Structures are given as structure tokens and as C-alpha cells.
Amino acid sequence: MNVAPRVFGRRVPLPLVAWLTWVWVTLWGEASAGNVLGGLAAALVVTWLLPLPIIDPGFRVRPVPIVRFLIYFGWDLVVSTMRVVVWTVRPGVVPTQIVRVRLRTSSEAMTVMIMIALSTVPGSLVVEAYAERRELVLHVLGLPGDAAETVRAEVAGLESRIVAAFGTRRDLEEVL
Numbered sequence: 001m002n003v004a005p006r007v008f009g010r011r012v013p014l015p016l017v018a019w020l021t022w023v024w025v026t027l028w029g030e031a032s033a034g035n036v037l038g039g040l041a042a043a044l045v046v047t048w049l050l051p052l053p054i055i056d057p058g059f060r061v062r063p064v065p066i067v068r069f070l071i072y073f074g075w076d077l078v079v080s081t082m083r084v085v086v087w088t089v090r091p092g093v094v095p096t097q098i099v100r101v102r103l104r105t106s107s108e109a110m111t112v113m114i115m116i117a118l119s120t121v122p123g124s125l126v127v128e129a130y131a132e133r134r135e136l137v138l139h140v141l142g143l144p145g146d147a148a149e150t151v152r153a154e155v156a157g158l159e160s161r162i163v164a165a166f167g168t169r170r171d172l173e174e175v176l
Helices: 015-027 033-050 063-089 106-121 148-166 168-174
Strands: 096-102 124-130 135-141
Touching: 015 033, 033 096, 096 148, 106 124, 106 135, 124 168, 135 148, 148 168
Parallel strands: none
Antiparallel strands: 096 135, 124 135
16 A cells, blocks of 8 residues: 655655644644645645655564564563562572673664563663674573573573564574
8 A cells, every 4th residue: 555645746645644733733623625725735735845864663563473572571570570579579689690691682672672572571670782792781680590501592582572572684694
């Protein structure tokens, strides 16, 4: 479906025209025929004279892997919350570790999504990120003993699920 027809030889994105028209009518405060037509004319002129570059956001949306990611992420939230609660009410010193994790993806968009997911889960926090080396430094709370390999395996699984759900073809080739 082509949502960007040509006007005088230039592509004009219809969703953007509709959005700008809506903004115009909202600013005028009245949905009269004159305001709608004026907004449509202004939107067409603006989008024709000032075309936006084509931008690739760096991610795709795949429904089935997203559901899989959300199920695992929800379970991880529950388990991590319980772990943090247990260590909080328990007397004694809470075990903490700093773990360096190497990522397989070179995509900045995927790295940011991984960092957000890791920082959202209770008991883990991204302390530093080294994009050029594809490394994250994590602070992990509540895992007794030397849990570095466990943390690396969990991050690798999270990375695989995020890339499967949102990654481009290139991201999938790097990780899966």
C-alpha cells in the first residue's frame, strides 16, 4: 500500500499530512470546513516544500517473538522481585557483584533495548556501556556465590529474545 503519493513530482506522506491537518484544526479550536481545508492546504505545502528524509529506526516488530519476550520478561520481573524482597528482609549482608557482559549485537537500538530491560528488572542495573567493545557492566544484587556465568547466560538469552522480537535482518544474523 502506497501512503506517499506524488504531488508535482515529490512524495507526500499522507499520515503526516493528516497529522499536520489535525494539529492545524486543533490550534484553531474549531473543526469547521474552512479550518480543515486550510489545515490540509498548509500540510500539503509544508510536506511538499520541506520533505523529511527517510529514516530507518533500526528495529522491526515481530508479534510472536514479542509475546515470547514479554512472557520471559514478566517471569524475570516476578522472580527478581521475589529475590530482592527475600534478601531485603533477611538479616545479613546482601550479595552483590559487578559483572562484565559481552553482547553479540552491534546495533545501538538493540543495545539500548537490552539496557532498558536489564535496568527495569529489580536487582540488576547497567553501570557502564562500551558500545565500541559491545560490553555492558552490570551491578547484580542477590545472587550468591560467583554468579558471573549465570548472569552472562541470562543476558545472552535476553539479548536473543529482544533481537528476535525487534531486530533487523542484520541483527538476527549477528545474534541468532
